[in-house]
Each structure stands twice: as C-alpha cells, then as structure tokens.
Amino acid sequence: MSNRIVKSSNLLNSFRYQIENSQKGVLIERKALLSSKNIELHFYETITRAKDVLMQFNLPVIAVMLQGEKTVEMDGLGKFEYAPGESLIIPAERKLKIDFPSASIENPTQCLAFIPDASLVEEAVYDYYKKTDTWDTKSDDGKIDFSADLLLRDEAILQTVNYLLYLFQEKNEHRDFFINMTTKELIIRILQSKARKAFLNNFQKNENRMTHIANYIKRNIGNPISVQDLSKEANMSKSNFFTLFKNSFGISPNEYIINEKMQKAKIIIQASSDRSIGQIARDLGYSDSSYFCKQFKNHTGYTPRQYERKHN
Structure with a gap:
C-alpha cells in the first residue's frame, strides 16, 4: 500500500x-x-x-x-x-x-x-478499553486544547484511510463487513493518538456515557458512591448529570445505586449463609448495618435474615 x-x-x-x-x-x-x-x-x-x-x-x-x-x-x-x-x-x-x-x-x-454510526463508535471504544482497562476521558485540567488535540498528522491513520477508500470502491459481497472492521481500526488508531480525549468528547453519545456510568457503579458496588462521584466520572456538572441519568434510566442515580446494591445483596445472601449481616453491609459499602437492613427491607419486603430463610 x-x-x-x-x-x-x-x-x-x-x-x-x-x-x-x-x-x-x-x-x-x-x-x-x-x-x-x-x-x-x-x-x-x-x-x-x-x-x-x-x-x-x-x-x-x-x-x-x-x-x-x-x-x-x-x-x-x-x-x-x-x-x-x-x-x-x-x-x-x-x-x-x-x-x-x-x-x-x-x-x-x-x-x-x-x-x-454511533453503534460502530461504541464497539470500537469498547474494544479499545477492553485492552487498556482505563476510562480516563479527561485531560489533566478537564480542558481540551483544540490545536493539540483535534488536528492530527499520523502515518498509520493515513494508511487506514487509504484502505478504507479502496474498500468503498471495491465490489465485494462482504464489503460492508470489511468497511466496518477498518473503520473500527481507524477509530482505535485515533484513540491511540493525542486526539483520544477530543474524539471521545465529541463522538461518545450520552447513552454511551451512561453505559459507562452503569458499569462504573457495578465495578464499585462495594464502595460508597455519591452523585458527585458519578458526575465527575462522566465529566459533567452535577445538575446536568442528574437530568441526563434520570432521562436515560427513568430513576435517580441514588435509586439506581440502591437497586444495584440490593441486587448484589440478594445474590450474596443466597450464596452464603455463614456471613454476618454486618459483613455483607460492609462489603456493599455501608458503614451502618441497620441502615443497610432498612434499605433491604424497603426494597424486598423482608429483612436480610427473613430473605435468607425464605430462599435457603
């Protein structure tokens, strides 16, 4: 080439x-x-x-x-x-x-x-982060320098663009498949470049951002999680984040966090009967086991021990 x-x-x-x-x-x-x-x-x-x-x-x-x-x-x-x-x-x-x-x-x-298409971008971003295991989408000061971050001269990107042009002109029954794969390569090469943060800032849809937040909650279910923590993770103001989250999931961030913690608590209780309620509460980020029991009963209609007897 x-x-x-x-x-x-x-x-x-x-x-x-x-x-x-x-x-x-x-x-x-x-x-x-x-x-x-x-x-x-x-x-x-x-x-x-x-x-x-x-x-x-x-x-x-x-x-x-x-x-x-x-x-x-x-x-x-x-x-x-x-x-x-x-x-x-x-x-x-x-x-x-x-x-x-x-x-x-x-x-x-x-x-x-x-x-x-947004779905293709999401697939490429997911594949990239699956390999890098980092979700840092912000520069150190939270700002993007346009001249440094949006304009690129990269030989690997040019090579990929050359091949994309060839694929668009090729008559092949699997043309769309090859174009999709090469477009994902183009996106991943941009993510490997200095334009990564700028690309994510402009191309990641709000739905993708909320998917990331949902995954973040699951990964940190054993820690206390605040709306302030989530808005920082999403690189948004607290008020804008709250509105977008509720529009995306139909419930508030705090309600979503509680639901996720209660779902995890039910799995733990059913899987292990020798763990104390205090230990389960601490494993889910609660410093007060009484408050955990209150939330569990509000969510399930049972205390943790009643739920354990019912399901074991």
Missing part, C-alpha cells in the same frame, strides 16, 4: 451521487457521497478559489485532507492551516468558515469526511 494519501480525480466517479455547488454562476465545488451500513463517506472537491465558505455538520466528523490547501476557522476554536495528509476531528453543530486560496480545475482541493 502507498505511504501517501490517495489523490485521484477519478475518485468522484465512484460516488453514489454528486452535487455541484455554484456561486454567481461559477462552479465552486463538487460534492459526492458513498455509504455503507454503518458509515457515510463524503467527498468534497473545490475547483475555484473561494473565501468565507460556510459549512456545518449535524454530527461529529472525521475529516481527512487529500490535496490542495485550505484555511479553516472554527467558531470559538480559532483559525488554522489544514494541509494534505492531516486528519481533523470536527465537532457537531460547529460553524466552519473555510478559505480555498489556490483551488483550480487543474489542482482541485479535495477532502473526505467520515461519519461513522
């Missing part, structure tokens, strides 16, 4: 449909789309010098510059030069203002935009 990003004026012919964008009767840009089951690939070819071209994506995008030059200004994030071979994480709903200082028919500016 070539070490250079694919540059092909014939690439446009592979796309399902094309749209021509004209301003004042002058053809400025050609747009095209290819899609598979879980990803869309947008191709942009600008053939005329242009300034202050406005653009905005409804979903987060992985963009890759193929050839030419452009200057991109992101609302609230600054202005920077975008060169061939560079990848850019573009947040959803972010207003872009783009200049094409040298585009021409002979030397068009070409760019790709990958929009992966």
